[in-house]
Amino acid sequence: MKHSTNSKIKRPVQMMHRGGGGGGGTGGGGMGGACFIYDENQRPNTTLVTPDVIYNRGIDMSIPLTMDDGRTINMWGFTEGGGGGMGGMGNGTFPSAAMRVTQGQIVHTVLSVNMMWAHTIHHHGIEPGYESDGVGHITFDIQGNTYTYQWRPMHAGTYFYHCHTNTVLHAEMGMYGALIVDPPEGIGTLYENGPQYDLECFWVVDEIDSAWHTLPWDAGTCGADVGLNDLNPDYFVITGVDGSGNSAFGAAAISPTVQVGQKLLARYICAGYHPQHIRFGGLTGTVHMSDGRALPNPVQATELRAHSAERYDVIFEPTEPGEYIIETDIIHWVTGEVLGTTRAKITVV
Helix, strand or coil, rough: CCCCCCCCEECCCCCEEEECCCCCCCCCCCCCCHHHHHHHHCCCCCCCCCCCCCEEEEEEEEEEEEEECCCCEEEEEEEEEEHHCCCCCCCCCEEEEEEEECCCCEEEEEEEECCCCCCCCEEEECCHHHHHHHCCCCECCCCCCEEEEECCCCEEEEEECCCCCCCHHHHHCCCEEEEECCCCCCCCCCCCCCCCCCCCEEEEEEEHHHHHHHCCCCCCCCCCCCCCCCEECCEECCEEEEEECHHHHHHHCCCCEEECCCCCEEEEEEECCEEEEEEEECCEEEEEEEECCCEEEEECCCCCCCCCCEEEEEEEEECEEEEEEEEEEECCCCCCCCCEEEEEEEEEE
């Protein structure tokens, strides 16, 4: 469902990288020497050891997302297996496929890209070595067609991974996916020696400015003003579907059915740039974790407010049958205006 608004968000202008001005076109690519690539950062990762888990990711820059009004928006994302990334089209989804590992495992994420584009992977909330942080232009950039990131999560919880090249645009285009770290006890326990749950759902809430989705991948990286300080969302999505209507009601991963007495874990990620206000539709949940860390004292809540990249882990134990509508308002970060609302539901039987 499309929404219109005259509100505007002004964000900092993209920093100028070395190499002079020029437009935000597609020239230069990932060959090095262009204003959006630091040659000295194009180095291999020499810290690698034998991993417990390997994830292969490629790039897909042609992922159609059909909204409730029938319009199709082009999204970008990561592919599984890496093969699609060499041509920019493949089996990518929005959001990208989740990574799920166990606390303490050594993980390799192998990213394959086409030399015409530069992308990275940043495992948000994880604390890897400098070589594996994936922050473009600051830590190591991809060298050639592949790069291997090494990381070892030491805290269970809800995280996510995303591209960190031309981040303002690439995150808006959908280049992110959930990253779940389970404790040694495995799925069903939130964190080591922590609370248990029977089912889980994912609320990944984001806003889309369709005007941005016609830009090339390097738009604005050479100093040109291409409007990346001006975000005017006209669509609002939850975990990859149009959330403004009832589309999310039929997705079990978003709108689960639980029995009275069962414990439902909701993994909530604020994936947008605007603040969000999520209401639990009359249910009371227990907030056990924030940003991948257990709270010293869990909090009872009927609603939460979040800002970009924040995550919360909330366990519900419903006692009454019924349908509970979960609403998330996307709020203008200056005016406080509600720009749009996503809807999901919990059905208790």
